[in-house]
Every structure is written in structure tokens, then in C-alpha cells.
Amino acid sequence: MNQLTFLGTGDAMGVPRVYCSCEICTEARRTGENRRKRSxxxxxxxxDFRDQHVDGMFMIDCGPDWRSQMEDQGMRxxxxxxxTHAHFDHIGGLPEWADACRWLGVKGRLYAPREVIVTIQGQFPWLARHMDFLETDNGIELGGWKIRSWKVCHGHNGFSYAYRLEREEYAWAYCSDAIDLKEEEQELLHGLDLLVLGTSFVHELAEFSTRSVYDMQEAQELLxxxxxxxxxxxxxxxxxxxxQNYKLDEGITIARTGMTVALG
Known part of the structure; x- marks a missing residue:
């Protein structure tokens, strides 16, 4: 059975935030229930997905916690x-991944929309020695999944991409960094069996023009x-x-690191 494992569920700064002594960051340091690496x-x-040669296995995003996330899962x-997009919390692990490709003598495969690839290559021009860059704009297939990508509003932070994956009449989507989606951006989010959606706050009070990701109240309205x-x-x-029990609508789960869910 196809499965999805959450390697990280945190926002751009992760939890605990190094400068913060709030109750949640303190708990994350003490017992770790709220410890969150980048998504x-x-x-x-x-x-046993620790076997690096398993066919059809892939990750979505490669943030600065990539190495420790791999160690957490016993993966090499x-x-x-x-x-999804070229922000540091989603690509900061690429140099370490490239180094792993180099030492193991393999050529990695990095899939992304063309404009994301261009940005990554501009930031890390040497990565092409260790990986192939493959565009998703016209749709791709990975591990038996038919995958479509489309641009979504990332608010103050510009744009991100979401992915819809379909296989054997099962459809799910990954949309980690989005806010204020217009109808056309929501189109491929209809008819899903499962949705992974980014929600940085329970209820964010910051001025809307400065924000970049849904909060849980807004997300429930969308759902x-x-x-x-x-x-x-x-x-x-x-x-x-x-x-905490936030009394979310039925059918919503707050993901935890290491959680595995079935896809189908």
C-alpha cells in the first residue's frame, strides 16, 4: 500500500525557535511533543522504506533539516x-543531498516547475553536477502517481506551487504554503481523498497583507x-x-513528525 510519512511539520523557523521561551517552545525543548522540523x-x-533502492519512493521538499530527518527515519x-518552491525552508538541504549523491556515485532527480528550477540553479549553480533537473509544468509520473503542479498565492512571500497526485482512482494534494486562494487556484483541490495543507497559526492576528500561509480558522472555511x-x-x-484540542471540524488531523498515513 502507498503511504505518506511526515518528516517535518514545522514552519520556516521550526519549533522551538532558538530565540523564544514561550510555553510551546519551552515544552518542545523539554519533552518534544511540539518539536517540529521544517515541513x-x-x-x-x-x-521497510529505509532501503534506499526502493522503487517509486520520493520526498516533497528538502529543507535545512533534511539530514536530521533522514537520521530520524534510519534512512541513508x-x-x-x-x-514546491525555492524558499530556504524548502530547499536548504539541497547541498547536503547533493553531497550524498556525490559520495554514493548517483545522480539525483529533482522535479519542480521550470521557474523554481531556474531560481534553484541561480542560488546553487554547482548542483547540476550531482542531479538532473526535471520540469513538472506539463505533468509527470513518479512511483505510479500522475502528478500535476500549479502556482498558488503565498501572500507576502510571493508564490509557491501545489501538487495533485492521482493513482488508481485515489487523489490527494500537497499544498504547504498558500493563502487567499482564488477559485482557479482551488480547482485542483476539489475531489480529493486527502489534502495536506499548511496552517501556520491557529488564528493569526498579523495584518493580512504581511501574511503568507492560512491559519486554521481560514483553512476550515476553505475546507x-x-x-x-x-x-x-x-x-x-x-x-x-x-x-490542545482546538475543536477542529471533523476530518481534520494536526500532523505530527513521523506520522504515517495510507494513500488509498
Whole structure:
């Protein structure tokens, strides 16, 4: 059975934030229930996914916690990445991944929309020695999944991309960094069995023009329109306490690091 494992569920700064002594950051340091590395997921066929040669396995995003996320799972390599956008919390691990490719003598495969690839190559021009860059703009297939990408509003931070994956009449989507989606941006989020959606705060009070990701209240309003089978919230800041019951709508789960869910 195809499965998804959350390697990280944190926002751009992760939890705890190094400068912060709030209750949630303090708890994250003490017992770790709220400890969150930067958001990333692994798609695999179940079983022992620590085998680096498993066919069809890939990750979405490769942030600065990539190395420790791999160690957490007892993994030594993943050959294929799917990138949502070129912000540091989503690509900061690429130099370490490239180094792993170099030492293992393999050529990594990095999939992303063309404009994301251009930005990555501008930031890390030497990466092409260790990986192939492959565009998703016209649709791709990975591990038996038919995948479509489209640009979504990332608010004050510009844009990101979301992905819709379909296989054997099962459809799910990954949309970690978005806010204020217009109808055309929501189109591929309809008819989903599962949605992974970024929600940085329970209720964010900052001026809307300065914000970049849905909060949980806004996300629930969106979900009442989209009606996915189940939703997992990710990309959470130190505002979110996983020990609390926020009385979310039915069919919503706050994702935790290491959580594995079935895809189908």
C-alpha cells in the first residue's frame, strides 16, 4: 500500500525557535511533543522504506533539516525530490543531498516547475553536477502517481506551487504554503481523498497583507468548500500546541513528525 510519512511539520523557523521561551517552545525543548522540523513528506510503498533502492519512493521538499530527518527515519538516501518552491525552508538541504549523491556515485532527480528550477540553479549553480533537473509544468509520473503542479498565492512571500497526485482512482494534494486562494487556484483541490495543507497559526492576528500561509480558522472555511475526504495540517509555527484540542471540524488531523498515513 502507498503511504505518506511526515518528516517535518514545522514552519520556516521550526519549533522551538532558538530565540523564544514561550510555553510551546519551552515544552518542545523539554519533552518534544511540539518539536517540529521544517515541513517535508516522504511518499513510499510501505514496508521497510529505509532501503534506499526502493522503487517509486520520493520526498516533497528538502529543507535545512533534511539530514536530521533522514537520521530520524534510519534512512541513508532518497534519489528523487519534488520541490514546491525555492524558499530556504524548502530547499536548504539541497547541498547536503547533493553531497550524498556525490559520495554514493548517483545522480539525483529533482522535479519542480521550470521557474523554481531556474531560481534553484541561480542560488546553487554547482548542483547540476550531482542531479538532473526535471520540469513538472506539463505533468509527470513518479512511483505510479500522475502528478500535476500549479502556482498558488503565498501572500507576502510571493508564490509557491501545489501538487495533485492521482493513482488508481485515489487523489490527494500537497499544498504547504498558500493563502487567499482564488477559485482557479482551488480547482485542483476539489475531489480529493486527502489534502495536506499548511496552517501556520491557529488564528493569526498579523495584518493580512504581511501574511503568507492560512491559519486554521481560514483553512476550515476553505475546507468546507473543498470537502476533501481527510485533511492533515502541517507547516505549523510555535503558536500551535499539539496537546490542545482546538475543536477542529471533523476530518481534520494536526500532523505530527513521523506520522504515517495510507494513500488509498
Amino acid at each position: 517535508s513528506v516522504l511518499i513510499h510503498g510501505g514496508g 538516501m532518497v534519489h528523487t525530490l519534488l520541490i 468546507r468548500v473543498l470537502k476533501p475526504g481527510h485533511t492533515y495540517f502541517t507547516h505549523m509555527s510555535h503558536d500551535v500546541d499539539v496537546r
